[in-house]
Amino acid sequence: MAPVDVPVALLGYGTVGAAVNRFLHENAGDIERATGHRLRVVKALVRDLKKERDFPAAPGILTTDFAEIADNPKLSLVAEVMGGLDPTHKYILRLLESGKPVVTANKQLLAQRGAELFATAQEAGVQLRFEASVCAAIPVIKVLRESLVVTNVHRILGIVNGTTNYILTQMELGASYEEALAEAKHYGYAEIDPTEDVSGADAAAKMAILATVAFGSRVTLADVQFEGVEHINSAHVAAARQMDMVIRLIGQAALVDGRYDVRVSPALVDRAHPLASVEGPFNAVMLQGDAIREITLEGPGAGGIETASAVIADMVSIIGTTGAGFLHNDACWRTLDRLPAGELRSPFYMQISVDDRPGVLARVAECLASHSVSVARLVQTQVEGGATLHVVSHEATYGAIEGALEEIRGLPESREISAAFPVISQRGISELGWT
Ligand SMILES: NC(=O)c1ccc[n+]([C@@H]2O[C@H](COP(=O)([O-])OP(=O)(O)OC[C@H]3O[C@@H](n4cnc5c(N)ncnc54)[C@H](OP(=O)(O)O)[C@@H]3O)[C@@H](O)[C@H]2O)c1
Secondary structure, eight states, rough: OOEEEEEEEOOOSSSSHHHHHHHHHHTTHHHHHSEEEEEEEEEEEEEEETTEEEEOOTTTTSOOOOOOHHHHOOEEEEOOSSSSSTTTTHHHHHHHHHHOEEEEEEEEHHHHHHHHHHHHHHTTOOEEGGGGGGGSOOOHHHIIIIIISSSSSEEEEEEEEEEHHHHHHHHTOOHHHHHHHHHHHHHSSSSOOOHHHSSHHHHHHHHHHHHHHTTSSSSOOOGEOOOSSSHHHHHHHHHHHHTTTEEEEEEEEEETTTTEEEEEEEEEEESSGGGGGTTEEEEEEEHHHEEEEEEEEEEEEEHHHHHHHHHHHHHHHHTTTTTTTSSTTOOOOOOOOOTTOOOOEEEEEEEEEEEETTTHHHHHHHHHHHTTTEEEEOOOOOOEEEEEEEESSSSSEOOOOOOOHOOOOOOOTEEEEEEEEEEEEEOOOGOOOOO
């Protein structure tokens, strides 16, 4: 049977866009066998027609005029791989309104303006798919929306930013933060301006998307508290090693008593935990749910071909299905309240520098106790004229930890609180050693 011809367009023909076109050329046979369709890029929007491309497009494909895509009634779908909020936002709205399904890799756009885009898609009865926006080649959106539809996923732990994971694993090998960042840039794992990655904003956008899909309630970037890796130093790495742990930038989304909490911060991860072995630019997402206990998906979380494979998977899903139903778009069917900022519970590691004076330990312990923070382990190391206290607490709320640290900061002997990280471990906290 002759394949169905499917003309598609791309917004953007950079790292990902060119890789999508290459894949569609080189794997046309695979797609045709799987779907009976032959996808063909007929237009791709760029800014500069003269730029050299990794996989040059055939003559006449590249355009700088969005109208050539928006006004083409023959297009079956459009993949947005240009990034940015504007003009991308209005382009996607226009495409959806005109009845064209859209696939996007744009996490910031979805995390900040997803509500309007998905509402528009819903109204127009077309699909807006976004697998490539989170963890590139790892099919986590599909797994959450389709494979785990009855599972009630209530917690997600993720390493969802490859740049920071690369930096942290290089620091474990002895590099300083600056050296590790320079290396990440050298190998192409970090952008020239790495702010979005190292500040945690990239991971926060991805966690907002994952939480939205998992909990079925809109979570935006503004709902995610995030902190990056800029302040991690070799003393933090050494302290983690002492406890047989590693530092990772962890995204956490939790559903607690019908309210959600989504955050990104550096965390100490027990070496025995599956996320501790995720190294270099790799990503992993651990999903915890009623029926599944836990599933961990791991793989390359960025890169042109990796992202393109997810874009094409979404294209294939669109041409292989018809109509618009529950599984399409992000399927928000309820509105949950956000858990008040301080209420989430976790064990914590704190690194507190103090003057070495009699009674200081007791005063620190009093501050912790007055906020009901119970200490599981306390190790004191001597430094020039003072001491560093390494404190591991039993589970406490973020609010209690903040309150206790505020009080400790006010002690006359207090010098600096240089770390307060949640601890992620499947072992009991008291079993964690200090070697
Ligand atoms: N690269 C990755 O590893 C990766 C991973 C996951 C998700 N993503 C997401 O995928 C998207 C694309 O990333 P990328 O790495 O392929 O970016 P990129 O290499 O910078 O390519 C962007 C493309 O969009 C075009 N473009 C940008 N703004 C435009 C505008 N205002 N009008 C017309 N064309 C415009 C550029 O045109 P010119 O070529 O003429 O400049 C370029 O072809 C982003 O949303 C990114 O966050 C990327």
